[in-house]
Amino acid sequence: MIKFSSSFECGNGKNFRKIGKNRYRCEVSGDKKVYCYYFCFDVENKGNSADIDIEVWHDPIVNDPEGFISHFPTTIWISTQDMKRFYPLEQSMSAVCDDHIIIHLKLKPQSKIRITNNWPATYSDTSNFIRNLAEQRNAEIFSLGKSAGKRDIIGIRTGTQGKPRILCLAGQHPIEFPGIWAVRTIADFITSKLPEAENMRKNFLFEIIPVVNPDGNVAGRNCFTDEGVDLYQAFGENPDAEYPQSVEGKLLWKWAVDTETALWINFHCYLGWRTNSEYPYDGWYRVPYEIFLDPRKKDVYQLLCDAVRLLTDAPSTSIEPDTHWLNSFEHQLAKRYSIPHVFYEINGGSAGPFQSGKRGLQVFIQAVKTLQHCINRD
Numbered sequence: 001m002i003k004f005s006s007s008f009e010c011g012n013g014k015n016f017r018k019i020g021k022n023r024y025r026c027e028v029s030g031d032k033k034v035y036c037y038y039f040c041f042d043v044e045n046k047g048n049s050a051d052i053d054i055e056v057w058h059d060p061i062v063n064d065p066e067g068f069i070s071h072f073p074t075t076i077w078i079s080t081q082d083m084k085r086f087y088p089l090e091q092s093m094s095a096v097c098d099d100h101i102i103i104h105l106k107l108k109p110q111s112k113i114r115i116t117n118n119w120p121a122t123y124s125d126t127s128n129f130i131r132n133l134a135e136q137r138n139a140e141i142f143s144l145g146k147s148a149g150k151r152d153i154i155g156i157r158t159g160t161q162g163k164p165r166i167l168c169l170a171g172q173h174p175i176e177f178p179g180i181w182a183v184r185t186i187a188d189f190i191t192s193k194l195p196e197a198e199n200m201r202k203n204f205l206f207e208i209i210p211v212v213n214p215d216g217n218v219a220g221r222n223c224f225t226d227e228g229v230d231l232y233q234a235f236g237e238n239p240d241a242e243y244p245q246s247v248e249g250k251l252l253w254k255w256a257v258d259t260e261t262a263l264w265i266n267f268h269c270y271l272g273w274r275t276n277s278e279y280p281y282d283g284w285y286r287v288p289y290e291i292f293l294d295p296r297k298k299d300v301y302q303l304l305c306d307a308v309r310l311l312t313d314a315p316s317t318s319i320e321p322d323t324h325w326l327n328s329f330e331h332q333l334a335k336r337y338s339i340p341h342v343f344y345e346i347n348g349g350s351a352g353p354f355q356s357g358k359r360g361l362q363v364f365i366q367a368v369k370t371l372q373h374c375i376n377r378d
Contacts, residue, residue: 047109121177167265213248
């Protein structure tokens, strides 16, 4: 007997059913067009050894088969028994069709596995990780406040009070886990005794939040908060609004603007390599230089863009970065406060926790070094 479930933290999958001999079907739970691709569910075999095929379909409510399939092919991850360690499924064991994918599994007797297309970084585990880091490294835990679902949006603070403040975050789109893995590694690095980290702490104050949308993370949402808001497009239909529209958006805006911010670093991710350039398929976003009213901050931002373009893997998807939406934090922070930023997309198809951490740390170090150069020069 084969049983399916997605009723766990970061789980996603619905309408599980048998459609033929050793063949099953399910659908993802999407949020809106394009953001309708993530799945993470358990398969339990209560009988003897079995070879099964699972069809994973787009969400019929969102009805965006093209948006769903654009994220494939990508790495399919299979868990070990503890549901914490995953390994990549052989590429020959999955196939991409026009509007669904097919995954072939060889199940051992009386076994249970977890299968996903994006190695989860759960809110609960990440929160414990951050708290343990703070306790071990004598760093400070802080909270922006409660999410719409009454979960703490927690971070770690380290460095020197009175020095330029650098904010680093991930998890706006909740299941873009490589961004969370990257920020976890950054938190580990910047609180460590490594000489480079110690030097950075003397010159800056760092505030780091790996999961800014905890409700969406726990629910396994592709994009939305509990209120059904895209936290990247924080200002919704009115980019000129005084504040973002969501609970989490207001907290993030207050965090960024109530105290002077020298740099905003934001990590996201996407999946798939079918229409990309070359490995590792990372990408980045920027705003037009001319929206900066402060010419010195404009110069800093141009140098940061040069650093991302020349010293990271970002151009492996496209030489030219994408442009931020007008209703994003990045655009509005630059337009209203001349706050420079780095916005980086790690391709989850080519990165689990280790590679996400390494690539994110590379971006972070280059950004901080560039900012330090600008401060020293001035």
